[in-house]
Amino acid sequence: MSTLEYYGFITLGVAIGEWGVSCLSLPPIWSQSSWYLGFVLATLSYFAFFPETVFLAKLNLSASWGIVAPILTLMGVLKTGQQRETAITTSLIAVFALQVFTFGHPTMRLVGLAGAAAVMLANSGLRQERPMAFLQIGFTLALLVALCWDQFIIEGWLLIATLLVGGLWGLYRLLQRFDLPFSRIYSQSADDWAILLCGVSLLALTGNIAVKYALSLSSHSAGLVAVLVLGGAILFRFWGMFRVRAASPKENRVASPGQNRAILALSWTGELALAYGIFLTDGSRLDG
Numbered sequence: 036m037s038t039l040e041y042y043g044f045i046t047l048g049v050a051i052g053e054w055g056v057s058c059l060s061l062p063p064i065w066s067q068s069s070w071y072l073g074f075v076l077a078t079l080s081y082f083a084f085f086p087e088t089v090f091l092a093k094l095n096l097s098a099s100w101g102i103v104a105p106i107l108t109l110m111g112v113l114k115t116g117q118q119r120e121t122a123i124t125t126s127l128i129a130v131f132a133l134q135v136f137t138f139g140h141p142t143m144r145l146v147g148l149a150g151a152a153a154v155m156l157a158n159s160g161l162r163q164e165r166p167m168a169f170l171q172i173g174f175t176l177a178l179l180v181a182l183c184w185d186q187f188i189i190e191g192w193l194l195i196a197t198l199l200v201g202g203l204w205g206l207y208r209l210l211q212r213f214d215l216p217f218s219r220i221y222s223q224s225a226d227d228w229a230i231l232l233c234g235v236s237l238l239a240l241t242g243n244i245a246v247k248y249a250l251s252l253s254s255h256s257a258g259l260v261a262v263l264v265l266g267g268a269i270l271f272r273f274w275g276m277f278r279v280r281a282a283s284p285k286e287n288r289v290a291s292p293g294q295n296r297a298i299l300a301l302s303w304t305g306e307l308a309l310a311y312g313i314f315l316t317d318g319s320r321l322d323g
């Protein structure tokens with residue numbers, strides 16, 4: 036551990052102390068001074084930890100910087116007005132800044148992502164906005180990916196992605212039953228992530244089978260299962276939309292952009308299922 040890290044650790048401790056002082060019943064000038072001084076010292080401590088942690092890949096005292104985001108979230112609970120908003124926003128920044136420290140260390144990466152998911156859950160409760168819920172779900176998905184890293188071949192990852200799509204749409208449907216602001220933002224964010232992952236999965240599955248056809252590589256049944264799971268997830272999500280369209284009079288059956296995209300995605304999975312099925316039965320060439 037370098038001298039710079041020790042200074043960073045001491046500076047971080049003083050920063051937390053300053054934030055604590057800002058919560059006391061002091062004259063406004065002292066309270067505000069302590070509040071802003073805490074941010075200055077916390078920033079200085081981050082850059083004191085940065086060289087050894089990032090350039091030398093050593094995570095020693097710099098791991099203590101992980102306390103900053105939870106402390107700022109706590110400040111968001113204790114503060115009011117503009118200071119409350121500042122605390123929540125800077126807590127979000129601190130969450131991302133910590134990932135720079137933990138990314139190169141597998142165990143601490145899991146801790147960092149789990150901590151980020153927990154902090155963002157609290158932040159989304161304090162500030163019930165859709166981007167907060169979107170980021171919380173994103174960190175949770177990143178944690179799941181990190182837990183499974185190096186455990187699967189490519190088709191296995193494609194299957195995991197499609198299962199996540201189904202799980203997110205299941206969460207979307209579940210949360211729709213509760214008419215609360217918190218559940219609404221998470222329902223919408225789960226749907227956003229599912230649609231995003233659905234698109235990525237379709238492209239990845241298409242690229243995967245195209246490469247296998249082009250290079251005559253061996254395939255795995257997990258690819259076909261992934262396609263079927265994705266098709267089932269799309270049906271589950273958009274079944275109500277399809278049913279309403281089918282029940283409407285023919286002259287009124289004008290598909291909306293959402294319906295068109297859903298039909299395209301479902302047709303795409305059908306084509307992929309056919310391609311994977313042919314390939315798995317050794318029909319790698321369609322020459323007749």
